[in-house]
Amino acid sequence: MEHSGELGDVGRSETPVVEQKPTSGGFLAQMTSNPLFSAGFGLIGVGFGLTILRQGLNLGATALRRRLLVTLEIPSKDKSYLWFLQWMSQQTKKNARHLAVETSYKQHDNGSVSTTFSLVPGPGRHLFRWRGAWISVSRERDGKMMDLTTGSPFETITLTTLSSDRDVFTQLLNEAQKLALAKQEGKTVIYTSWGPEWRPFGMPRKRRLLDSVILDDGVSERIVRDVRDFIGNGKWYNERGIPYRRGYLLYGPPGSGKSSFIQALAGTLEYNICILNLSERGLTDDRLNHLLSNVPERSIMLLEDIDAAFQKRKASDEQGYQSMITFSGLLNALDGVASAEERIVFMTTNHAELLDQALVRPGRIDMKEYLGNATPSQIRRMFLRFYEGRTDLAELFVKKLRGKQVSTAALQGHFVYWKDKPEEAVENTHTLYE
Template identity: 60%
Template sequence: MSGTDSLIPPSTEVENSVALKTDQVENNTFSSKASSLFDEVVKKNPFFAAGGGLMILGSALALARAGIKSGSAFAYRQLLIDLEIPSKDKSYLWFLQWVGKYPNRSSRQLSVETSFQQHDNGSVTTNFQFVPGPGRHFIKYKGAYMLIRRERSGKMVDMTNGSPFETVTLTTLYRDRDLFKELLMEAKELATKQNEGKTVIYTSWGPEWRPFGQPKSKRQLSSVILDESIGDKILEDVKDFMGNGDWYFDRGIPYRRGYLLHGPPGSGKTSFIQALAGHLDYNICILNLAEANLTDDRLNHLMNHIPERSILLLEDVDAAFNKREQTNDQGFNNSGVTFSGLLNALDGVTSSEETITFMTTNHPEKLDAAILRPGRIDFKQYIGNATLYQMEKMFLKFYPNEFEKCQQFMEYCKTVDKKSHISTAQLQGIFVMNKNDCDGSIEMIKQVYK
C-alpha cells in the first residue's frame, strides 16, 4: 500500500461504497416507478391503447410542419421576390432571346429555336439558337443571383395554335427587385437592335400578331420603279397624313387612311408597299381575309391591336369577296368574315384609328362600291404593266453603262404595238437571267415584247 492510500481511513472507503450502492438502488427504484407509471398511463390506458397517443403525436408533427412551412413562407416573402412573365406577353420572346445569349448562365435543360430562310436563288440559311428549356436555371446579373423557372402547362392549351401555355418566373432577393426592369429593358433593346435596318413582317396568329420568319432587310424606295411620279405621289400623301394628326382630331375626323393599289399581276404593288414601309421605318402586318376560321370579331380585334409603326396590308381583297358575296374559289370558302364585318372593321364604331391600310387587287371591278367610298379607301392608284419610262429606267439600273444599247432597245420598243404588254416582274426576271449579257436580255425581251 502506498503512502497516499494509507492516508484514507478504512471507514471512509466503506461509507463511499455504501453511498454508491444506495444511489444505484434509488436510480433503479426511480426507473422501475417510471416504467410502472408509463405502463399505467399509456399501455393500460384504453385511450392510448386505442391510438389516441399516435393521433396526438401526429397532430404535434403536423403542427410543427405547418409552423416550419409558415415560417419559410414568411421568410420567403420578406427576403425574395418573384417576377412572372407569361408566354402571351410581348416581353416573353424578348427575354428568351436575351437569356439565350447571356454568357453567365447555368443551364442543363435547353430548347432549340430554329430560324429557316429560303432565298430567291434557292439557297437556304438555317440558324439555331439554344435557350433555357423547361426547368430551373441560374444566372448572375449585375452581381445579383437569379433563379429562372420555365414552366409549361400540361393542362392549359392555347386553342388558337395548340401550343401549351408557358411562364417564366424570375426569383431574386427583394433588395435587387429594381434589376427586373433593367433586365427587361436590356432584352427589349437587344430585340430592337437586331431589327434595325430591317422590316418585320407580322401575320395573325390566333388573336394576336406575331413576326413571320426573320426580319427582312429594308428595301430601298428607288429599287421599285413605278411609272413617272406615281411613287412620289403616294409617298407625299402618306407623309401628309402622318404629319397632320391634330388636324384630324380637331375636326372630329377618324385619323386613318386607306389606299388601294390595283392593276395586273407583277406590276410591283406589293414590292412598292414593302419599300415604302422601309422608307418610313415601318413594319408590315399582312392579313389574309380568306384565312380559315377568321371571324368578324377576330378581324376587328386584330385591326384594333396592330403593332406600333406598322402598315396593315390586305392583299388580293377581291379574292375574298366578289362584290358583296364571298368567293367560291377553292381555298376561299372557309373564312367566317362577312362583308359587313369587313366594312365595320375598316370604318365602324369599333374600328381602329391612327392606322395606314393598303389594299391590293388585280380586279377592282369585283369590289363593291361600299368598300371604295372615302373613309375606307381614300386614295386609289392604278399600277399597270411596264411603260417606256419604266423600261428605260430598269434597263439602265441593271446595265448602268450601256447607254447606246439602251437607246437601241428603246427605239425598238417604241415601234411595238401598244397592245403588247410586259410586266415589270417579267422584265426584271429577264435582266436577272442575263446579268452580264446585255445583248442576251435585248434578244429575250424582243421574243416576249411583240
C-alpha cells in the same frame, strides 16, 4: 366465571385489517406500466411532435420567402416573353444545361434559303448572376392548356430573386427590350394574325430601298408625298373632327410591283407591315374588327387581293356554305364607329372593276393608283439599274419591247437570268413575250 371470561377475551388474538383507499394515479400507473401502451403512446407523441415541427418549419419558410424573396411571372402570350428568352440565351449560353432550339429560315429573292438556329434556355430551372444579383429562372409548360392558334402549350417563366434586388427586374426587361429592338433596327417586321392578336412572321426583313421598285413616272412620288402628309398632320385631322385614318388602293395586273412597293414604302417610313388575308378560314367580322383596331404602332395594314375574298364568298354561298366574313363587316371595320384611329390601310387587287363602289368611296379608300405593265420609262430605268452605264443597249432593249405587254416582275426575272450579260439580255428579248 366472570374472571375466566375476561381472561378469554384478553387472550383472543385477532389480525388487524387495514383498509386501502384507491388513489388517483393508480389506473394511469397500471396503464403506463403496460409495455404495449407505452410503445403506442410514444409513437403517437413523436409523430404528433414531428407534425407540429414540420408545419412550423413550413410556415416559417413561407413567411421567410415572402419577406426575403420576390417573384415575377412572364406568360408566353406576353410580348416580353420572346424578348426575355433571347436576352437570357445571351446570359446563360455558357452555363445552361437545359436548352431548346428555335429554327428560322429566310427565302431570298434568288430562291435560296438560309437557316439559322437559336439556342434558348429550355424548360426547367436555371440560375445565373446579373449585376450582382442571383436570379432563379423556372420555365414551365402547361401540358393541359394549348394555344389553339399555334398548337403549342402555354408556358410561364418565373423569375425569383431577393426582395432587396427587386429593381433588377425592371432593368432586366428594359435591357431585353433594347436588345430585341436592336435586332430589328434597319429592318421591317412582317406581322400576321394568330387568332385575335398580331405576331411576327419569320425574322425581320432588311428594309427595301424605295428606288429598288421602279414604278411609272410620278406614281411613287405621289403616294410617298400623300402618306408623309398624312403622318405629319394628326393635329389637323383632330381639330376638324375628321377620322385620322387613310386608305390606299393599288390596282393593276399581276407582277406590276404592288406588294413590293408597299414593302419599300414601309422601309422608307421605318414602319412595319401587318398582312391580313380576308380569305383566311375562321376569320369573322368581330375578329376582323378587333385586328384592325389593334394594329401595332408604326405599322401599315395590308389587305392583299381584296376582290378575291368576296368572289370566294359568293362561290361558297352557292355551294351552301356560310361565309365567315361579310362585306358589311369589312366596311364597318374600315370606317365604322369602333374602327381605330391613326391607321394606314393599303389594299391591292388585280381586278378593280370587281370592287363594290361602297368600298372605294372616300373615307375607305382615299387614294387610288394604277400600277400597270412596264412602260418604256420603266423598262429603260430597270435596264440601267441592272446594267449601269449601258445606255445604248437600254434604248435598243426598249425599242425591241415597244408595244409588248410585259410586267415588271417578268423583266426582273429576265435581268436576273442574264446577270452580268447585257448583250444576251437584249438578244433574248423575245422570250419575254413569246
